[in-house]
Every structure is written in structure tokens, then in C-alpha cells.
Amino acid sequence: MKFNQRKPLLIVLAVLISAGLLFSFVNKNDRLFAIAKNLDIFASLIRELDSYYVDEIDPDHLVSIGINAMLEELDPYTEFIPEENSDDFRLLTTGEYGGVGALIGNRTGVNMILMPYKGFPAQAGGLRIGDEFLKVDTVDVRKKETSEISRLLKGPANTPVFVQVKRGEDTISVNLTRRKIVISNVPYYGKINNHTGYIKLTDFTTNAAADVRRAFLDLKSQGITSLVLDVRDNPGGILKEAVEIVNLFIPKGKEVVRTIGKIENVNVVYKTTKSPVDKDIPIVVLINERSASAAEIVAGALQDYDRAVLIGRKTFGKGLVQTTVPLSYNSQVKVTTAKYYIPSGRCIQAIDYSKKDENGNSNSVPDSLRNEFKTKNGRIVLDGAGIEPDLKVDSKSFAPITFSLVARNLIFSFGNEYFRKNDQIPSPREFDVDDNLYKEFVTWLEGKEYDYTTYTEKSLEDLVKYAKREPYYEDVKSLIEELEKKVNHSKEKDLITHQSEIKEALREELISRYYYQEGIVEASLKNDEEIKKAIGVLSNQQEIQKILTASVKK
Incomplete structure (x- = not known):
């Protein structure tokens, strides 16, 4: 086995060699002795397995399983990052990579383009949603994993890559030049009406605050007098970006979040450092159960200062801080080092991973153990379960037939065929699936399997x-x-009964073909219940003040 193929094992051995120095401190530090002892046992076990096990073993694979299983005992966010995954990790934290600029995935067992990012090589080279991968350079990728195709597409900026895809019955070949891809944290912003601006914030990678600032200043120049900031489905990211976004609306010198852990250097108070762009404009922040981490910090801080009305559903509840620590051989470990506490003093973490039941499962913090805190205006808010909205809007439920049509990729496939036959459609706000187009879809469904159980x-x-x-x-x-x-249901009858929601799913799918990610966001605003609620609140200043000064709990 080549030397560089045994990195995880060598990491353990390197640590073990270092740990030999710890034996002189056995009497002084039982914890260090326990670590050294168990590392010795672990290394001995791998060595003996390699010698005696009946079949050949892969030490790299076994050690990786051991490391990952060990970290799973802690929490879902502490993870080992081997050298080969460092590019993917960098993408998650910076939003930058060298490649062609396309989201790829597997649909119906086929690897394909799910979304080319507007203005980047894949889109500029004519690749479309639904194009099925055949080759990348000289490699036949039809049976490759999606992750392998992703690695082949990525590479240094300004280097060529050949891509061959299947589109319907046609085979398309394109030569692309990789670029440095920087994914915007704000895929769409615009005016909902004459007075209200809207900003969709999907991530907190590098430049998230600059993206929001730029969008907000542009909207202000267009004369908006209120703002909707949408962090629904935002998984979070870089803490500094969250602090700077809050700073756009909160005066200088105010605490946004503090981190508290077991070692002194992770105990940090993060405050606003600049004058705000606008400390008075009425704001609604949209949240849901998939808003997490930095998204919760932004929403929670603005709620604690009574600076915004929160609308939607309770957030995910990720109040844990991760720090990336370098290890041997260019590997890293992302380890939980602290917890987040927002200005009222509450921690937003919803699950206590330090306490597990008899089955080894971690549980949510029970309501009886949640503590009360107060916002700037004296409203009572609770810790231990994410951020709760000021105004709740229940999640939308869909009929089984709609789920079936989406899950079986029938709406997706119809979108591909429609796009091949039609060069253009009206703008996202103007385009609708009329009765004639819907009849065309229903006819297209004939003979296709999409049965379901109501x-x-x-x-x-x-x-x-x-x-x-x-x-x-x-x-x-x-x-x-x-x-x-x-x-007993009738598919044909359900296609009529639930045509309104099926039409909406079709509408967004078709718009994505022509207007990409930003088009999907803009199209979704038309029938968004949270947006409607936000407009209603923002149109009534007295209602806003009533919400921001009322006690949540008596």
C-alpha cells in the first residue's frame, strides 16, 4: 500500500507518538493518561487486525469508520474532514470553487443538471436543466456517482473541460472553461409592491452581508418604505456575516450574539461596529423550521431588539458553534466548541446532545425546562427551542397526487419537454399555467405511472x-x-380537484427553465401565505407597534 493511502492510520500513529510524552504526567492528569492509553489500544487493534484477520482489510476505511462513529456520539455537527473533502468544505464556508457553475443531481437514476447558475460557464455554454451526463473529458460518467461527476467538473479556474450530455434524443457536446464560481447569498431581491422591498437570503457564506447591503441600498433607491427579509430554508454559515447583517438595522455598539464554551478563547461577545444603514424602516423576517444557525441569530437578534416582526414557523434550533481545527496530512476536524446566546440572553439550541436516553437518542429540551427572557420592550421570549415567530403561519399541505407527480419527476420531465419546444415564456410574475396548458399536461400524463394512496x-x-x-x-x-x-380515489378526478396546486407546481418548474434560481424565487412570491401576511402587517404601522410591544406570555 502506498504511503499516502494510509493517512487516517498515520494520523492516529502520529498522535500516538506524540502522546508518548504524556505518560510522564500520568499522576498529574488522569484524563491525558486515559487518552494515551486508549490511543495505544486503538493502534494495537488495527495492527493486529491487519496481521491476523482472515481477509485483507482496508485500514483507511476502518479507521475512517471508527473516527466517524466516535464523532457521531457527540453531535451531528462535529465531523472529520479528510483531505479529499477539503474542496467541498471550502465551498460550504466560502461559496467559492473552481468549476462550471451548475447544481447537479440524480433524478430517476440518471445524473443530470438540476440548475445552471446564470452567467457562469454551464449556462453560457448552453447546458440546460435536465441534460443527462454522458462524458466529462474522456470519462464515461453514465454509471458514476454524482459526487464523482462533481469532482471531474471542478478544477482550477481558466482550465478547459469537455462535457457531453443527452437532451431528449439528441447528444450535445460542449467545451467549457472553468471559472472561479462565487455563488451569491441573495439569489433574488425586488419590490413586492410599490412600498415593500423583498430580499431572499439563502446562505451565510463569504460576502453575505455585502450581498444583503447591496440589495437593500438598491431597493431604498427605488423608494421602498418597508422590507421583508426572507431566511426561510437558510441553513446558516459564517457568524461574522450574521453580525454584519444585523448591523445594517441596529445601532453601533449593540451586542448581537455571544459564544460561551469551556475554554476561554471561545468566549467572545460580538457587537455591531458600524452605523446602521437604516435603523427605522419597518422589517418583517420570514422564518421556518429549516432556518438554522446564523439565520436564527439574525432573526433572534432583530426580535430581541424589537426591530423586526418575525412571521412563519419555529426555527430549527441550532445554537452550537463549530471551530475548524487542522490535523495531520491536510485533514481537519470541525468541532463544536461553544453555544450561541443572543441579546436577550437566551440560547437557541433545541436539542441537548450531552444527555441521551437508554436508546442513545438525544432529546429536545422539554417545555418545563425552558427559561423566560425579555426583549428590549419587555416581551417574554423562551430559550431552548429555536426562535419562535411573533405571528405563526402554518405550513402548506399538498394533496397526495401532487406529491406523487413531483416525487416521480413527472412535473420535472414535462418541464424538460416543454422547454425544448418553446423558446420563451412571459416574465415570472406574468406567467401562469392556463387551462389549455394544464390540459396539455394532463394529456401528457396518459399512460404514465403516478398512482398513490390518499x-x-x-x-x-x-x-x-x-x-x-x-x-x-x-x-x-x-x-x-x-x-x-x-x-377509492380517481386520479383523473383528483387532477381536477387539486388542479390549483398542481398548476402552481408546474408554473414554478417551467419558470425555472427560463429564469433559473431567481425566477423560482420571484414566481413563488405570488401565492406565498407568509408574504401576504407580511404585506398586511407592514401596511399597518399601528399593528407593528402592537406586536412589538405586546407580552408574548402573561
Whole structure:
């Protein structure tokens, strides 16, 4: 085995050699002795397995499993990053990489382009959503994993890459030149109406605050008098960017967040350092269950200062801070070192990973153990479960037929075919799926499999299963059979009953082909319940003040 193929094992051995020095301190530090002892046992175990196990073992693979299993005992955010994954990690933290600028994935067992980013090589070279990968350079990638294709597409900026794809019945070949790809944290911003601006913030990678600032200043120049900041589905990212975004709306010198851990150098208070761009404009922040980490800091800090009204659903509850520590052989470990505490003093972490039940599962903080804190105006807020909205809007539910059409990629596939036949459609705000287009879709579905079980049918199946265990089942059998006839769904009827939500799914899918990621966001605003709620709140200054001065709990 080549030397560089055994990096994880060598990492352990290197640490072990260093740890030999610790034995002289056994009496002084039992913890260091325990670490050295167990590293010795671990290295001995791998060595003996390599010598005695009946089949050949892969030390790299075994050690990686051991490392990952060990870290899983702590929390989901502490992870080992081997050298070969460092580029992917850098992309997550900086939003930058060298490549062609396209989101790729696997649909119906085929690797394809899911979204080319506007203005980057893939889109400029004519690649489209739904193009199926055949070759990258000289490599046949039809049976490759998506991650392998991603690695082949990436590379230093200004280097060539050949890509061959299948589009319908056609084979398309393009020569692209890789570029430094910088993904914007704000894929879309604009005016919802004459007075209200809207900014969609999807990440907190490098330049997130600059992206928001630029969008906000442009909207102000267009005369907006209120703002909707949308951090729904935002997984978070760089803490500094969150602090600077809060600083756009909060005066200089105010605490935004503090981190508290077990070692002194992670205990830091982060304050605003600049004069705000606008400390008075009414703001609504949209949140949901997938808003996490830095997104929760922004939403929570603005709530704690009574600077914004939060609308949506309770956030994810990730209040843990990770620090990246370099290890041997260009590997790294991302380790949880502290917890976040926002200005009111509350921690937003929802799950206590230090305490596990008898099955080894971590549990959410129970309501009885949540503590009360107060916002600037004296509103009562609670810790231990993410950030709760000031105004709740329930999540939208969809009919089983809509789920089936989306899950089976039928709406996606129809979008591909429609795009190949139609050069253009109206703008995202103007385009609608009219009755004629919907009829075209329904006709296209004929002969395609998309059956499903409705909620009522599933409930009836459960009823039959349990009824058969009872001695009186034969007495009610005829009634159950009659009920089954009445509740059995008709796909054709459901296509009519639920056409409104199916049309909306079709609309957004088709718009994505012509207007890319920003088009999807703009299209979604039309029927967004949270947006409607936000407009209603922002149109009434008295309502805003009422919300921001009311007690959440008496």
C-alpha cells in the first residue's frame, strides 16, 4: 500500500507518538493518561487486525469508520474532514470553487443538471436543466456517482473541460472553461409592491452581508418604505456575516450574539461596529423550521431588539458553534466548541446532545425546562427551542397526487419537454399555467405511472387491518366494502380537484427553465401565505407597534 493511502492510520500513529510524552504526567492528569492509553489500544487493534484477520482489510476505511462513529456520539455537527473533502468544505464556508457553475443531481437514476447558475460557464455554454451526463473529458460518467461527476467538473479556474450530455434524443457536446464560481447569498431581491422591498437570503457564506447591503441600498433607491427579509430554508454559515447583517438595522455598539464554551478563547461577545444603514424602516423576517444557525441569530437578534416582526414557523434550533481545527496530512476536524446566546440572553439550541436516553437518542429540551427572557420592550421570549415567530403561519399541505407527480419527476420531465419546444415564456410574475396548458399536461400524463394512496384510503386500510382481529369483523365487512368503494380515489378526478396546486407546481418548474434560481424565487412570491401576511402587517404601522410591544406570555 502506498504511503499516502494510509493517512487516517498515520494520523492516529502520529498522535500516538506524540502522546508518548504524556505518560510522564500520568499522576498529574488522569484524563491525558486515559487518552494515551486508549490511543495505544486503538493502534494495537488495527495492527493486529491487519496481521491476523482472515481477509485483507482496508485500514483507511476502518479507521475512517471508527473516527466517524466516535464523532457521531457527540453531535451531528462535529465531523472529520479528510483531505479529499477539503474542496467541498471550502465551498460550504466560502461559496467559492473552481468549476462550471451548475447544481447537479440524480433524478430517476440518471445524473443530470438540476440548475445552471446564470452567467457562469454551464449556462453560457448552453447546458440546460435536465441534460443527462454522458462524458466529462474522456470519462464515461453514465454509471458514476454524482459526487464523482462533481469532482471531474471542478478544477482550477481558466482550465478547459469537455462535457457531453443527452437532451431528449439528441447528444450535445460542449467545451467549457472553468471559472472561479462565487455563488451569491441573495439569489433574488425586488419590490413586492410599490412600498415593500423583498430580499431572499439563502446562505451565510463569504460576502453575505455585502450581498444583503447591496440589495437593500438598491431597493431604498427605488423608494421602498418597508422590507421583508426572507431566511426561510437558510441553513446558516459564517457568524461574522450574521453580525454584519444585523448591523445594517441596529445601532453601533449593540451586542448581537455571544459564544460561551469551556475554554476561554471561545468566549467572545460580538457587537455591531458600524452605523446602521437604516435603523427605522419597518422589517418583517420570514422564518421556518429549516432556518438554522446564523439565520436564527439574525432573526433572534432583530426580535430581541424589537426591530423586526418575525412571521412563519419555529426555527430549527441550532445554537452550537463549530471551530475548524487542522490535523495531520491536510485533514481537519470541525468541532463544536461553544453555544450561541443572543441579546436577550437566551440560547437557541433545541436539542441537548450531552444527555441521551437508554436508546442513545438525544432529546429536545422539554417545555418545563425552558427559561423566560425579555426583549428590549419587555416581551417574554423562551430559550431552548429555536426562535419562535411573533405571528405563526402554518405550513402548506399538498394533496397526495401532487406529491406523487413531483416525487416521480413527472412535473420535472414535462418541464424538460416543454422547454425544448418553446423558446420563451412571459416574465415570472406574468406567467401562469392556463387551462389549455394544464390540459396539455394532463394529456401528457396518459399512460404514465403516478398512482398513490390518499390519507383516507390509508386510514381505511388500517381500520380493516385492526377490524380483522376482532370477532365481529364479518358483521361489518359489507359496510367496510361499501366504504372502500366510496373512498377509492380517481386520479383523473383528483387532477381536477387539486388542479390549483398542481398548476402552481408546474408554473414554478417551467419558470425555472427560463429564469433559473431567481425566477423560482420571484414566481413563488405570488401565492406565498407568509408574504401576504407580511404585506398586511407592514401596511399597518399601528399593528407593528402592537406586536412589538405586546407580552408574548402573561
